[in-house]
Amino acid sequence: MDNLSPNLPSPEALDSFWMPFTPNRQFKAQPRLLVSAKDMHYQSHDGRQILDMTAGIWCSNAGHNRPKIVEAIQKQAAEMDFAPTFNMAHPKVFEFTHKLSKLLPYDLKRVFLTNSGSESADTALKIALAYQRVRGMASKVRLIGRERAYHGVGFGGISVGGIPKNRLFGPLLNGVDHLPHTYQPEYGRFIKGEPEHGLDSAEALERIITLHDASTIAAVIVEPVAGSTGVLVPPKGYLKRLREICDKHDILLIFDEVITGFGRLGAAFGADYFGVRPDIMCMAKGITNAAVPMGAVAVSNRIYDTFMQTSETPIELFHGYTYTGHPLACAAGIATLETYAEEGLFARAADMAPYWQDAIHSLKDARHVIDIRNLGLIGGIELEPRAGAATARAMEVFNKAFDAGLLIRVTGDIIAMSPPLILEKSHIDQAVEILRKVLSETE
16 A cells, blocks of 8 residues: 555544544554545545445445535535524425435334434434323333344444444443344354244344333334344344234334435335334435435324324424534435436346345355345355454455455454445446455455
8 A cells, every 4th residue: 555645644634533433543554545436436545446335334325426416415505505493494404304205115204304323313212202201101211122233323322222342331221121133043044135034033022021011111123134233134024023013012113224224125215125114214324325414213194293282392302403404415315315216226226136145145155254144235244253353354354355446344253235226237246256355365
């Protein structure tokens, strides 16, 4: 790597930014910078093309620097850079949420806007707790998450989340319990798509409800597919069974669709793909193609109407953010939804999914690979951990892949990939070829 590149910041500048979820000391010894992006590629600071097989961080679903989205942001910035949405608003926030509501499944037609997936998760949990209170069920205060779940980094999200190292911040929310995760290798590895076995893991919800009593439980929150902990695909019928149990016990079901939303599985949302209706749905990432930060929480008409009809105060929900419904984010969101529709990107993802599945499973015999999981345009390749050095092998693969012109994600000792929906078969072939070579060269 050319550390003398004119695009490389000074050592003093490198020290100024405390990087998230990053071994900062290692990075600053050998920086990897991205300086531009277009469609399926980034350009590194030393002038190399990097094939993006992660859509940024699961978020640039339509690819990078798309003209329609860029132009919408530029036009909005020149017209009005910011407007508050407390006791007033601007036209684009209504235009965007109305357009989004037409895409949302079932009766999830009321939208509360946030600025990130973390904010969406915490907002959804607050709405669930407040809903139980305003409808006269104030005893329903417990929340049920799932092991190996990721719901952002707010205190609500890490409380219901199931990543141990994310939870090392002292006391978290009270009254939280966790379902077991859905990954069950005892039923077999290298399974393509949804596992046939393992539905019994949903029955754990009944046991948790029996332990705490349904009268104390407000909501269950799950990702339709757990992405950030290694692409954990639910067994067939799992989400449907959770829905049945929640209905039986009068418990809200929240889907965190920050990753699975906006075409990732070949349908608009995981709720569409699996045919299961949540009461509340979290969104972010692909909602604006990541061009401007935004998140959202959609709720059923029943939940929204309950707040409107029963609130004893003029403000029905004491919650919000300075940047809720930011004009630039709304402009980006409108252009993003139009791009998805005009280019048929959700259907394109569905069409590409079989080729993607066969391609990544062709790495079954590659060095160090012990399992592969996939659904839609998501793939997880699990590596055998290096003795006494968990995550070290995957980080070595990440670094070697970047140097070879491929951007992947690693979570633990798992390679995760989620390419932009505009990819071609040639991009898949290139990524698999690079990965096979890199794995063969990894100690």
